[in-house]
Amino acid sequence: MKTRLLPLSLIALLSLVSCQTMESATSIATTIGQSTGVVSSSQADSIQKTARAVSRSAEEFTPEQEYYIGRSVGAVVLTKYPAHEDDKVNQYLNIIGQTLAQASDMPGIFGGYHFLVLNSNEINAFATPSGLVFVTRGLLRCCRNEDALAAVLAHEIGHIELRHGMQAIKKARITEALTTIAAEGAKTFGSKEVAALTETFGGTITDITNTMIEKGYSRSAEYEADLKAVKLLRRVGYDPNGLVEMLTAMKKNLKAGGLDFAKTHPSPENRIEEIQKDGIQYATVKIPTARQQRFQQMLGKI
Amino acid sequence: MIRLEGIIFVVICSFFCFVISGPAQAANTMSVQIKEGQVRSTPSFLGTIVAKLAYGDSVEIIQDQGAWKKVALRGGVQGWIHTSALSEKSIILKAGAKNVQTSATGSEIALAGKGFSEQVEKQYKSLNRNINYAWIDRMEKFQVSPEQMQAFLKQGGVAPAKGGAQ
Numbered sequence: 253m254k255t256r257l258l259p260l261s262l263i264a265l266l267s268l269v270s271c272q273t274m275e276s277a278t279s280i281a282t283t284i285g286q287s288t289g290v291v292s293s294s295q296a297d298s299i300q301k302t303a304r305a306v307s308r309s310a311e312e313f314t315p316e317q318e319y320y321i322g323r324s325v326g327a328v329v330l331t332k333y334p335a336h337e338d339d340k341v342n343q344y345l346n347i348i349g350q351t352l353a354q355a356s357d358m359p360g361i362f363g364g365y366h367f368l369v370l371n372s373n374e375i376n377a378f379a380t381p382s383g384l385v386f387v388t389r390g391l392l393r394c395c396r397n398e399d400a401l402a403a404v405l406a407h408e409i410g411h412i413e414l415r416h417g418m419q420a421i422k423k424a425r426i427t428e429a430l431t432t433i434a435a436e437g438a439k440t441f442g443s444k445e446v447a448a449l450t451e452t453f454g455g456t457i458t459d460i461t462n463t464m465i466e467k468g469y470s471r472s473a474e475y476e477a478d479l480k481a482v483k484l485l486r487r488v489g490y491d492p493n494g495l496v497e498m499l500t501a502m503k504k505n506l507k508a509g510g511l512d513f514a515k516t517h518p519s520p521e522n523r524i525e526e527i528q529k530d531g532i533q534y535a536t537v538k539i540p541t542a543r544q545q546r547f548q549q550m551l552g553k554i
Numbered sequence: 555m556i557r558l559e560g561i562i563f564v565v566i567c568s569f570f571c572f573v574i575s576g577p578a579q580a581a582n583t584m585s586v587q588i589k590e591g592q593v594r595s596t597p598s599f600l601g602t603i604v605a606k607l608a609y610g611d612s613v614e615i616i617q618d619q620g621a622w623k624k625v626a627l628r629g630g631v632q633g634w635i636h637t638s639a640l641s642e643k644s645i646i647l648k649a650g651a652k653n654v655q656t657s658a659t660g661s662e663i664a665l666a667g668k669g670f671s672e673q674v675e676k677q678y679k680s681l682n683r684n685i686n687y688a689w690i691d692r693m694e695k696f697q698v699s700p701e702q703m704q705a706f707l708k709q710g711g712v713a714p715a716k717g718g719a720q
Contacts (some may be wrong), residue, residue: 315587317670324678326693329684335689346696351703354599357621360639362588366693384693398710433669450677453670488706489714543710
């Protein structure tokens with residue numbers, strides 16, 4: 253009979269051991285937190301209590317938390333580029349963008365997808381985690397038709413779907429954030445817990461904006477977003493060659509040494525090459541008159 | 555006797571595991587993990603919206619089709635919702651001291667408003683006065699209804715190739 257009991261006790265013992273390993277790692281983190289005054293001792297207790305949950309749960313932020321990250325990343329973008337305050341143009345972008353987003357592989361996003369034109373001659377676009385997309389007037393001038401514009405928006409939706417922004421958060425920061433977030437309470441504005449969370453939050457925003465605005469994503473991330481765009485354009489009924497035509501126009505408009513797509517993206521030639529590897533044969537995009545008319549009306553003078 | 559001890563041991567162990575992981579949700583129930591979940595008449599982005607769900611609402615899954623799930627709502631309404639809007643975790647909107655403790659140890663529960671939240675944004679804003687959220691708030695008001703989308707696609711002659719719409 254004892255032999256039956258043995259394996260069971262072994263399983264129970266093993267599961268306890270793995271829990272304890274996690275706890276000791278957290279206990280080091282909370283001790284450091286305590287000594288630096290970031291967390292009080294009672295808060296440290298609660299962090300330790302909750303640590304087990306963090307190390308066990310998915311190492312990802314909830315969509316709600318991603319939403320708050322996205323809002324602040326967007327707000328930082330808007331300190332560098334002013335909004336283009338034209339309701340009609342912004343509405344036009346939103347109707348195309350939100351339709352594409354609904355048809356994408358990730359229509360369910362915490363606060364929904366929203367699009368805004370930036371009043372800048374640079375050729376640039378940004379997509380924050382959780383669905384905020386910004387496109388400069390300079391980039392809109394590379395679009396000669398609605399299919400090209402849809403391609404720009406679909407590429408940005410691709411970045412969101414592929415979570416490129418979230419991937420720019422440093423690994424150490426994610427661990428730090430998840431440990432702090434695990435703390436109970438975190439309710440009072442101005443409390444030490446909120447202060448600690450805010451510090452980590454600030455770091456998270458900086459990690460993302462540094463990559464998004466200054467360094468750019470990897471070349472492969474850009475190609476992946478292009479392929480996502482091609483798939484999405486087809487699904488909705490826009491011509492994927494809209495992307496090729498936009499990139500061809502961009503090639504003419506980009507200035508060498510510019511701090512925009514010239515710095516952060518692979519060259520338009522290379523992007524076209526990659527898209528064509530995916531089986532896109534170039535043919536002039538044919539646009540029905542009604543579609544071209546509304547495009548001209550909205551963006552003819554952008 | 556030893557057999558009885560063994561059984562008691564197993565019972566205690568499983569009770570312990572249950573406490574650690576928190577109450578599990580039934581396998582066919584999921585929660586809405588976004589602000590507004592849209593339930594559609596067909597498993598397609600072109601499907602008309604038959605119901606709207608709020609963050610944290612739970613739905614009963616009755617069928618799977620690709621990235622879409624057919625759900626049954628209270629009151630007998632059925633429809634399709636995209637998987638990306640759903641979570642396998644239970645989402646607790648307002649945390650009392652009791653469920654905070656449960657959630658602290660449960661990987662099957664998510665607490666709304668925990669972690670990076672409105673409060674953290676507020677504090678971040680107070681420390682970074684140059685950052686302006688006014689346009690972010692305005693952007694969030696740009697809403698397009700499914701009817702507007704349909705009319706827009708139709709007017710511009712935008713139509714997916716056959717079998718392309720999902």
